[in-house]
Amino acid sequence: MDTVFIEDLRIDAVIGIYDWERRVRQTLSFDIEMAFDNTVPAGSDDIALTLNYKDVSKRLIGYVEASSFGLVETLAERCAAIIREEFGVGWVRLKLSKPGAVRGAKAVGVCIERGTRP
Numbered sequence: 828m829d830t831v832f833i834e835d836l837r838i839d840a841v842i843g844i845y846d847w848e849r850r851v852r853q854t855l856s857f858d859i860e861m862a863f864d865n866t867v868p869a870g871s872d873d874i875a876l877t878l879n880y881k882d883v884s885k886r887l888i889g890y891v892e893a894s895s896f897g898l899v900e901t902l903a904e905r906c907a908a909i910i911r912e913e914f915g916v917g918w919v920r921l922k923l924s925k926p927g928a929v930r931g932a933k934a935v936g937v938c939i940e941r942g943t944r945p
C-alpha cells in the first residue's frame with residue numbers, strides 16, 4: 828500500500844477541558860498517513876494527479892486554527908473525516924499529539940485509523 832504522509836504538522840488551537848485551556852492557544856502536532864496509489868502521478872510527473880500534501884495541510888491548518896474542542900479525540904475525528912470526504916482518501920491514520928500537556932511526558936494524545944486499507 829502506498830501512502831502520502833504529513834509529519835509533525837504543528838497548528839495552534841484552543842483545545843482542552845480545563846478553564847485555563849479555554850483562554851489560551853496550544854500547539855498541537857499532527858502525524859498523518861493517507862493511502863494513495865502513487866504510481867499514477869509518478870507515471871506522468873503531474874502534480875494534479877497527486878494527493879497533494881500541501882493542499883491537505885492548508886485545509887487542516889484553517890480548520891484546526893478555527894476550532895475549539897475540549898477533547899483531542901473530537902478534533903482527530905473531524906480531521907480524519909475532512910481528509911476522507913474532501914480528498915477522497917479511503918484509509919487514514921492520524922496521530923494527534925499535545926506536547927507538554929502532562930508533566931513528565933513529551934506528548935500525549937490519540938492515534939486513530941479510519942476507512943479500509945486497500
Ligand SMILES: Nc1nc2c(c(=O)[nH]1)N=C([C@H](O)[C@@H](O)CO)CN2
Pocket residue numbers: 842843844845848897898899900925928929
Ligand atoms: N483521552 C483524553 N484525556 C485527556 C484529554 C483529552 O482530550 N483526551 N484532555 C485533558 C486535558 O485537556 C489535558 O490535556 C490538560 O493537560 C486531560 N485528559
